[in-house]
Amino acid sequence: MKPEIRIGAGWDSHAFAPGVRLWLGGIEIEHPQGLAGHSDGDVLLHAVCDALLGAIGEGDIGTHFPPDDAKWRNARSSVFVRHAAQLARGEGWEIANLDTTLILEQPRIGPLREALRESVAGLLGIEGGRVSIKAKTPEGLGTAGAAIAQATVLLQRG
Numbered sequence: 001m002k003p004e005i006r007i008g009a010g011w012d013s014h015a016f017a018p019g020v021r022l023w024l025g026g027i028e029i030e031h032p033q034g035l036a037g038h039s040d041g042d043v044l045l046h047a048v049c050d051a052l053l054g055a056i057g058e059g060d061i062g063t064h065f066p067p068d069d070a071k072w073r074n075a076r077s078s079v080f081v082r083h084a085a086q087l088a089r090g091e092g093w094e095i096a097n098l099d100t101t102l103i104l105e106q107p108r109i110g111p112l113r114e115a116l117r118e119s120v121a122g123l124l125g126i127e128g129g130r131v132s133i134k135a136k137t138p139e140g141l142g143t144a145g146a147a148i149a150q151a152t153v154l155l156q157r158g
């Protein structure tokens with residue numbers, strides 16, 4: 001079979017809120033505020049999930065895990081990412097690499113980068129070297145109260 005490749009892009013944002021635990025990349029992070037919204041609000045994993053689903057033409061996270069379905073209200077986003085990776089693998093795809101960018105004021109991602117990389121790679125079942133976690137502060141965007149994540153994934157098979 002001729003080798004094939006697919007690219008997928010994901011984007012997500014969530015607002016910070018007090019009294020909420022902060023989940024990023026599948027790990028809980030010590031921080032005064034967390035990300036409110038669908039499931040555990042893990043903006044990074046939601047973008048990764050959408051990138052995977054986009055690459056295989058399987059809709060988006062809302063298609064598979066509707067936010068109005070009580071079953072998913074407090075679900076861990078790692079469940080979503082594992083499911084999306086399994087769907088891709090079921091069609092014979094391997095993840096060549098994943099590149100991500102977080103855009104947020106706090107917390108600082110530098111000290112967390114390696115832990116995030118290993119966590120996301122573990123959920124995808126690939127080595128850490130295939131995962132990139134980058135971070136920017138939202139200069140000039142006026143989005144200090146939110147976290148934004150972008151993800152791009154490349155799949156290959158054959």
Ligand SMILES: [Zn+2]
Pocket residue numbers: 012013014037038041042043046
């Ligand atoms: Zn989300």
